[in-house]
Amino acid sequence: MSNSYYTELITTIGSEDLHVKAEHSDDRGMGLYATEPLEAGETLWAERPLLGALVRAFDRPLCVCETCGRFLGSLQLQLKYGLGMVSGSEMAKIFNDGDDDTVHELLFTPKLPKVPGEAARLTDETPCLWQGDGEFLFFCSQHCRGGFENVHRPLWQSEAGRRVRQVAREGDMEYLLLAAKVVLGFSGADDGLREGVRRLCGGDQSYWECVDIPEDEKEAATFIEDCKDTLEKGSKAMAGLVDKADDETKKLGTFKGLNGLVGKLCRNAIMVTYPNPLTEYLLAISQTDADLTTLRALVQKAKPVVADDEDDGDDFVQVDLGEGVVADSRTLCPHYRGWAVFPLLACVNHSCRPNLETEFSGDGATLVANVSESAAIAAGAELTISYCDVEEGSTEERQKQLAAYGFECQFVSGGPSRLSGDSPLA
Numbered sequence: 120m121s122n123s124y125y126t127e128l129i130t131t132i133g134s135e136d137l138h139v140k141a142e143h144s145d146d147r148g149m150g151l152y153a154t155e156p157l158e159a160g161e162t163l164w165a166e167r168p169l170l171g172a173l174v175r176a177f178d179r180p181l182c183v184c185e186t187c188g189r190f191l192g193s194l195q196l197q198l199k200y201g202l203g204m205v206s207g208s209e210m211a212k213i214f215n216d217g218d219d220d221t222v223h224e225l226l227f228t229p230k231l232p233k234v235p236g237e238a239a240r241l242t243d244e245t246p247c248l249w250q251g252d253g254e255f256l257f258f259c260s261q262h263c264r265g266g267f268e269n270v271h272r273p274l275w276q277s278e279a280g281r282r283v284r285q286v287a288r289e290g291d292m293e294y295l296l297l298a299a300k301v302v303l304g305f306s307g308a309d310d311g312l313r314e315g316v317r318r319l320c321g322g323d324q325s326y327w328e329c330v331d332i333p334e335d336e337k338e339a340a341t342f343i344e345d346c347k348d349t350l351e352k353g354s355k356a357m358a359g360l361v362d363k364a365d366d367e368t369k370k371l372g373t374f375k376g377l378n379g380l381v382g383k384l385c386r387n388a389i390m391v392t393y394p395n396p397l398t399e400y401l402l403a404i405s406q407t408d409a410d411l412t413t414l415r416a417l418v419q420k421a422k423p424v425v426a427d428d429e430d431d432g433d434d435f436v437q438v439d440l441g442e443g444v445v446a447d448s449r450t451l452c453p454h455y456r457g458w459a460v461f462p463l464l465a466c467v468n469h470s471c472r473p474n475l476e477t478e479f480s481g482d483g484a485t486l487v488a489n490v491s492e493s494a495a496i497a498a499g500a501e502l503t504i505s506y507c508d509v510e511e512g513s514t515e516e517r518q519k520q521l522a523a524y525g526f527e528c529q530f531v532s533g534g535p536s537r538l539s540g541d542s543p544l545a
Contacts (some may be wrong), residue, residue, distance in 0.1 A: 185263070283360065363459050414440065434454050
């Protein structure tokens with residue numbers, strides 16, 4: 120198997136300074152290996168999603184960029200949006216047609232404690248909004264809006280796109296929407312980007328083989344039939360998005376092609392979580408001696424949001440502002456949660472003792488890969504991340520988490536977990 124695609128990808132991302140290479144082996148599939156010793160905590164690379172495809176979870180609306188996922192505008196805008204003090208239509212009127220004074224008032228009033236003037240700004244440009252199919256989409260810059268206009272606009276401005284979004288939501292299958300964005304990007308992609316899609320493993324496996332299914336036999340059968348039904352409806356809708364595309368792209372609008380693509384994305388996508396900057400500000404200001412009287416009066420107007428299972432996760436934050444006023448990341452300033460495929464990270468195999476850590480930068484959907492703080496990486500060693508909960512003490516439970524990715528846990532033996540079947544990036 121040729122490594123030229125990954126060699127070019129590594130060169131594009133980090134030139135000769137990256138000090139990693141891609142190699143294929145029979146038992147590990149394609150993987151990344153260090154060409155020189157790498158220091159603990161060292162930042163290795165930063166990359167953007169494949170084909171610009173980033174999909175947000177089907178939950179409450181957020182004031183974020185549709186293209187890159189950045190929280191946009193200012194802290195005040197996030198506060199007003201979270202409190203329901205400004206609507207999408209009002210924002211569109213002001214940002215698209217308002218004068219400078221009106222825009223400034225929306226972005227920078229009221230004054231926030233310890234944040235002078237434009238220090239509250241989150242994005243450099245004035246946000247812009249676009250309305251399609253009854254929805255307002257937010258963009259942090261003309262660049263991000265241009266990317267949407269050139270690639271993903273048909274999802275909101277065509278009957279086929281509307282049907283794809285409807286099927287994805289009704290079937291609770293965000294990966295279907297991610298597949299639609301990849302297909303639209305695939306249509307106009309150069310050969311390198313197309314190769315990135317081809318290289319993702321899992322195309323010969325059905326979507327339901329790449330996700331956790333119920334242990335009960337009857338429930339599992341029902342789940343699989345529901346998946347098939349959603350994908351059947353989705354493929355009919357997707358066919359309309361690719362009706363004028365080349366033959367290779369049109370195959371992704373069939374049940375078989377879409378099922379394989381969604382399986383690929385499920386195996387290779389990771390969940391992206393960006394903390395709301397308003398949460399970070401409230402956490403910081405709550406630890407100071409600032410006068411929070413005005414801020415408390417605003418925050419306590421937030422309407423409670425009913426919790427779901429995911430709200431009890433590690434990313435749930437509560438901030439005590441004193442005098443009985445508590446803000447949290449569910450009610451006022453929820454985090455961004457979504458999914459994306461990062462092509463170079465997708466080449467990294469699993470280990471129950473990983474030597475890489477990942478984080479997301481503050482400028483949206485940029486993934487940063489760092490050497491673990493716990494130890495350096497020797498030249499020739501494989502770079503690994505964990506596809507399961509490394510704190511899980513049960514080998515059986517870890518194996519359940521790894522099964523959908525095609526890995527076999529060998530934690531007991533002390534070695535890196537090997538692949539069972541195809542590599543996630545073989």
